[in-house]
Amino acid sequence: MDPNAIDKAPDAAADWPDQIYDLLKKHEIRQVALVPDAGHSRLIRRCLADNAIAVTTLTTEEEGLALLQGAWLGGQKGVLLMQSSGVGNCINMLSLSHIHRCPMPMLVTMRGDFGEFNPAQVPMGEATQAVLEAMGTIVRRADRPEDIAPTVDATIRMAFNTFRPTATLIGQRVIGAKTFGKD
């Protein structure tokens, strides 16, 4: 990881990104839509290395919900990976899930959440859960590494078993806050 990168990636010893990848395989996820986030960087690399998963890099997160809708029409399960700021880009597009009863699981890495350095991340970080819930999303948080896999598992299950938008918010406390060298 670039030491000058603004966003913080999970510690190399942390194995929760690999646990999420294993869950994607267990649930037969075939399409992964994403706008990159450092918190998801290792998971993204795992998905890109997997020929059975089609990874689509989006220009904006709302495209990903439309992609999940199309994938489901064609019989494939998908998930959307994004940073909390991207949730704000998704609001109206979440209506697709309710219009059609389309499963739409989202795995969100939080910024502006716990020890944030960058003021610009705080407004959307503070609003992320409220915005998702205002659009009828079932939201569950994971703020400890050992909570991430079971929460992601529940998020994927609830989306595909009950046909609605669901989200796991992976807390910044797990990922760590970047300090720009201003420790």
Place this chain on the structure above:
Amino acid sequence: MLAESGKLDRRELTRALLEDRGEMAVIAGLGAPAWDITAVGDHPLNLPLWGGMGAAAMIGLGLALAQPARKVLVITGDGEMLMGLGALATIAVKKPRNLSIVVQDNEHYGETGMQETATKYGVDLVAMARGAGFPHTMLVTKPEEVPALKAAIHAGNGPFFAVAKIDAASKKLVLPPRDGSIIQNRMREAILGPAAHHQL
């Protein structure tokens, strides 16, 4: 197929594009394109959108990736396409050979009082698609160009993008089913068979 304005009639164009469609799945952007595909014959392989403005092309991509052996056609309006322009980049990178997008461009927001869109002022969606990397594009303004448009949609060497300049007049409202779960699940069943409803 021409309206009095000398431009293509949207419904006649839609009828021509969907004639002998075979197993092609069709996504229609909200508003007039959704009424158009319904007016020329509602079909289980039609997904007329009631909302999600800006979503049509990306729904087409998700479906095209999931069903690479099936042709997927997105028919949408200029306003809807303008709201999701980033999708042109996303789709061009993924290069789905079975996906075509046809923008029925009347240069207006037809459902909200006929306000002008950016295409009225020269914004060139075909050039944008070409710039994004779509290998095949067309601008269609005349009835005699429609057979080539149709052939390109069925050629399977996409992604393909076309703009058809159409007459701005509104047509009779022909509404698709309003329950989106029916619209979605009839397409899933048409593609996946009865297993669509039992899949876990």
